[in-house]
Amino acid sequence: MTYYTGSVAAVPAANKTKYAEHAEAAWPLFASYGATRMVETWGVDVPRGKVTDFYGAVNAREGEAIVFSWIAWPDRATADAAWQKMEGDPAMKELPEMPFDGSRMIFGGFSPVFERGDHTGARYYQGFLLAVPEKNKAAYEEMAEEGWQMFSKGGALGLIENWGEDVLHGKKTDFYRATKAKEDEVPVFSWSAWPDRATCDAAAKAMEAEMGNMDMSAMPFDGMRMMWAGFEPLFDSGAKA
Template sequence: MPFIEGFVTAIPTANRESFLDHARQAVRVFQRLGASRIVDAWGDDVPKGVTTDFYRAVEAREDETIVFGWIEYADRATRDAASEKMMNDPGMAEIGEMPFDGKRMIFGGFEPVVDQGKGGKAGYVEGFVGAVPTANKEKFISHAAEVAPLFLREGALRVVEGWAADVPKGKVTDFYRAVKAEEDETVFFSWVEWPDRATRDAGQEKIFAEMQTHMKDNPMPFDGRRMIFGGFKVINEADA
């Protein structure tokens, strides 16, 4: 089964080019260690929330921008081996220091439980993180599988829902605190890939209107008020 390493980071906005240079250098290391795809997307339409949001998830400051990204592997074994090798890979030293506060980056491993769409060169990403009662896993998968075609019909390239499989607790921030997850809940990390923001904006209104009706027969099996979401421009994408 494919495996995803998802992450959310707060980057000083002034360091955008430094971050991009760092990300491009990191791509070579990740690919050498088995990554099949790496994506970094820069915050573009990330709203402030009432209960939770991406900013609070990583304790972002006023002069920082949210980055949403992920690394795809063929399976968890490949990812685990890559993580172990990364600690001793000389290529990591060549990348240099991270141009952001790594202590506030949240990350973890997820298994894709829904993956629909042919994919393609994405220019824009809608990212989501939330918490689902663990007992509702099958309901979550069923709900997501029914909703995904709505996005694809409106021009989305791919819809992926990731279920937490290896998400660590952090000292400063983590995915659990990001969505105020409770002890009996599991975190999900999901995204919708679009060709560009214009396509996403045009389809979003239609999708949300239809989902209001759709939800009566297929309600969200989790607390949507604690889900965090936002739109991001893809600034770095690499395939193996």
């Protein structure tokens, strides 16, 4: 089963080109370890939240943009082995210096619990972070199906919901702090893929009207702590030339 390393980082807006170049230089190395795809997306519609948001998730500073990214692996075993190899690989030191503060980046390992459609060729993404009680996993999967019905009707290309499997606690930032997760909750890292931002924005308005009649208290997680934002692809190893 596909396994994802998901991450969120704050990158100085002035370093956008350098970040894309760093990703492009790093991809061949990840591919040599068995990764099947790497996607880096740049925040273009990142709202401020009342309880949580992407800026707070990575302690973003003035002038920094949010990057939402993932690396796909054929399975968790391949991903775990790859990270172990990287620690002692001299090739890692030959990569360009990271153009951002890596100590504030949050990352973890996730397995898809719901996957529909395809995000190959997407030109816009909506990224989501939230915390879901472990006992509500099945209910969350059912809700994802309902969400996909609305997304697909609005023109979405795909939807992937990923359940935290190997999410560590960090010294400065992590997915638990980002979502204000409680002791029995699991971080979820997800995205919907769209042909363009205009299609996504139009669908969002339609969904807001439709969800206005829904009983939000019945959701299997605390929606007040969920964060979402719009991102454009910056680097995609699977993009067609």
